[in-house]
Every structure is written in structure tokens, then in C-alpha cells.
Amino acid sequence: MTMWTAILIAAVACVALKLAGYLTPAEWLERERPARITDLLTVALLAALVAVQTVGSGMAVELDARLPAVAVAGVLLWLRASFLVVVLAAAVVAAALRAVGWAA
Numbered sequence: 199m200t201m202w203t204a205i206l207i208a209a210v211a212c213v214a215l216k217l218a219g220y221l222t223p224a225e226w227l228e229r230e231r232p233a234r235i236t237d238l239l240t241v242a243l244l245a246a247l248v249a250v251q252t253v254g255s256g257m258a259v260e261l262d263a264r265l266p267a268v269a270v271a272g273v274l275l276w277l278r279a280s281f282l283v284v285v286l287a288a289a290v291v292a293a294a295l296r297a298v299g300w301a302a
Contacts, residue, residue: 263300267292 226232252268253259271288279287
């Protein structure tokens with residue numbers, strides 16, 4: 199199988215999946231269980247993305263200044279701080295740790 203064959207198969211699969219979404223009856227999606235699953239799936243995917251971007255570096259796990267910065271952001275979000283305060287505090291923590299040489 200060449201690369202172009204794989205790309206074409208993936209493109210057809212994406213179009214078919216999108217078409218299946220359009221053809222799904224609205225009343226199926228408005229039921230309680232599918233709505234709950236889609237809400238939780240969104241949160242789970244976002245949490246996984248944050249985790250991978252925080253400790254991932256290529257194919258390796260790297261613990262650096264990002265981990266404490268995300269922890270500070272998580273605590274501030276739990277305390278219901280504004281988003282701007284959360285972002286600035288996380289940036290300050292990461293910058294301070296990098297300035298003292300704790301992490302690259």
C-alpha cells in the first residue's frame with residue numbers, strides 16, 4: 199500500500215463518518231444518554247490533550263516547569279479565579295522555575 203492509497207482511504211473514511219453524522223436522526227442525539235456521553239467525552243479528550251502536552255516531549259515523558267504551572271492553573275480554576283489570572287499565574291510559575299534553572 200502506498201502513502202497515497204492510505205491518504206485516500208483515510209479521506210473516504212472521514213467523509214463517510216461525517217455523512218453518518220448528518221444522517222443520524224436528531225432525536226437519537228437528543229436523548230439523555232448520548233447527550234451525557236458527548237459532554238463527558240469532550241471533557242475527557244481535553245484532559246488527555248492537556249496531560250499529553252504537559253508531560254510529553256516527542257516520544258518521551260519529560261517533567262519540567264510545565265507540570266507545576268498546570269497544577270497552579272488547576273488550583274486557581276478550582277478556586278474559580280478568572281481565566282486571565284489563571285493563565286498569567288501559570289506563565290509566571292513556569293517562567294520563575296525556568297529562571298532558577300529547575301527545568302529547561
